[in-house]
Amino acid sequence: MPGIIAGRTIQGLGAGCNMAMSFVLVVDLAPIKIRPRFQSALVVNFGLANVVGTLIGGVFVDRLSWRWDFWFNVIVGGVAFTLDLILLKETVDLKGVSMKDKLKRIDIMGTLLVIGFVCCLLLALSWGKMYGWGSGHSIGPFVAAGVAFIVLAIVETRVAKEPVVPPDLLLNPSVAIFYMYVFCFGLGFVSTLYYGPIMFQAVFGAGSIESGVRLVPYMSCLxxxxxxxxxxxxxxxxxxxYIVIGAICNIVGFGLFYTVNEYSNWAQQACYIMLCGFSFGLSQQNCLFGVQTCAPKKYIAVATSLNQFFMMLSCAVGVAICDTLFREFLKEEFSSLDPSISSVAAKYGADSNYLYIRDMPPEYQQPVIHLYMAALHKVFTLPLVVAGIAVICALCAKNVKYGANKPPQSLPAQQEKSTTTLDPQKDIEIEQDDTNRTLDNEEIEEKKQASIV
Known part of the structure; x- marks a missing residue:
């Protein structure tokens, strides 16, 4: 287990960087007029990867070994690394700048504090269900997370020259509303993505592969x-x-999904979850466009990365909270079960693992299935609540026009590679406006579109 945790930590660092930088590169390379198409392509790839990855993972687990899930990632990661190395070209010339000068620009203290805050928060949520919420294992990390957050706020506002979390962004009401919206949507997204398959397997008896297939309507609508x-x-x-429509569809979808029980047919399950997928696809990238439009031009790259950060943070927090709720509610439901049934469930291990429900004698399965459905119903209260908060955030969001902040007479990154050189004797300040370089000249842009599209 320590090896798996260490490996997943390293993998997470790389995956988080790649996801954020993919959106930043689109901002840098694509003119505003056609940028939505490229960012849509990223969302499409994300959706397809979730569906295809789930299916492939199910096949590996059922037919080969769970280890193949990790070997497959090594192969795919190697291909991605090779393509990045060959195809991506640096647009800023950093020759003549020493490594010391480059490192000075990195907000190391802020980065470490962000990592510490997130780790302590997730540890507190994970250990609380294991050791009890009143134990030192839970209270300690919560206190450490709070201290890290306070110190982070002080460092970013008073110490860091180029803060990793610029206060100007988070204190901008228009940007902050979009970030809150993204965070709420991430909580709902992960609860569906992770606990939808658990419901399919525990309640409806689907296998690993079939549970992945049942997510296809969700990702298709996304x-x-x-x-x-x-x-x-x-x-x-x-x-x-777009985000108001997405928020309304989201709360309606989760409201309908909340009515699913062990007697619901496949059509009901698919239709309800499709509405949730439709809302997520409609909201995710348009929220990012809102952030890019409201953020100051020099913070476009950072604002884009923070949008992905809040999305990933909400997913991590959502998994921890949903897992805690599921375990607690399941324990509560089993405590009210008839002792003769609970003893059989404990004998087969079905009281703690839904995969063993079908190993029980048939006459004992239905009461246990009902308990799992009741526990999942309570878990699905979380996305329903945050969907309501997302509606409020959407209504309070600024009605911005996408592309309204584009600078005049700027050149696209595809047309001209920057040959900027930096003086190591001065404060090195690479204008982040370079990441927002767009084409305002309509004639040149139309010619470029033909070659790009």
Missing amino acids: IVSSVSSGMMLNKFPYVKF
Whole structure:
């Protein structure tokens, strides 16, 4: 287990960097007019990867070994590394700048404090269900997370020259509302992505592969709504319209999904979860467009990365909270079960692992299935609540017009590679406006579109 944890930590560092930088590169390389198409493509890839990865993982677990899930990632990661090395070209010339000068620009203290805050928060949520919420294992990390957060705020506002979390962004009400919206959507997304398959397996008896197949409608609607909203954005560029519709669809979808029980048919399950997927695809990238429009130009890259950070943080927090709720509610439900049934469930291990429910004698299975469904119902209260908060955030968001902050007469990154050289004797300040370089000259842009598209 320590080896798995260490490996996943390293993998998470790389994956988090790649996800954030993918969106930042789109900002740098694509003109504003066609940028929605490329960001839609990233969301589509994300959706397809979730579906295909789930299916492949299920096949490996059922037919080969769980270790193949990790070997497969080594192969795919190697291909991605090779493509990045060959195809990506640096747009800023850093020759003549010493490593010391480069390191000075990194907010090392802020980065470590962010990592410490997130780790302590997740440890507190994980250890609370293991050792009890009143134990030192839970209270200690919560206190440490609070201290790390306070120190981080002081460092970012008073110490760091180039803060990793710029206060100007988080104190900007328009940007902060979009971040809150993203965080709420991440909590709902992860509860569906992780606990949807658990429901399919525990309640409806689906296998690993089938539970992945049942997520296909969810991801299909996510892809369709993402692509269609990206195409519509050029015609109607007001992002609030899309995220309000997405938020309303989200709360309706989770409200309907909350009514699913062990007697619901496949059509009900698919239709309800499709609505949730539609809302997520409609909201995710348009929220990012809102952040990029409201943020100061020099913070476009940082604002884009922070949008992904809050999304990933909400997913991590959501998994920890949902797991805690599921375990606590399941324990509570089993405490009220008839002792003769609970003893049989304990004998087969079904009281702690839903995969063993079908190993029990048939006459004992239905009461246990009902308990799992009751526990999952309570877990699905979380995405329903945060969906309501997301609606409030969407209504309070600024009705910005996408692309309204584009600078005049700027050149696209595809057309001209920057040959900027930095003086190591001076404070090295690479203008982050370079990441927002866009084409304002319509004639040149139309010619470029033909070659890009």
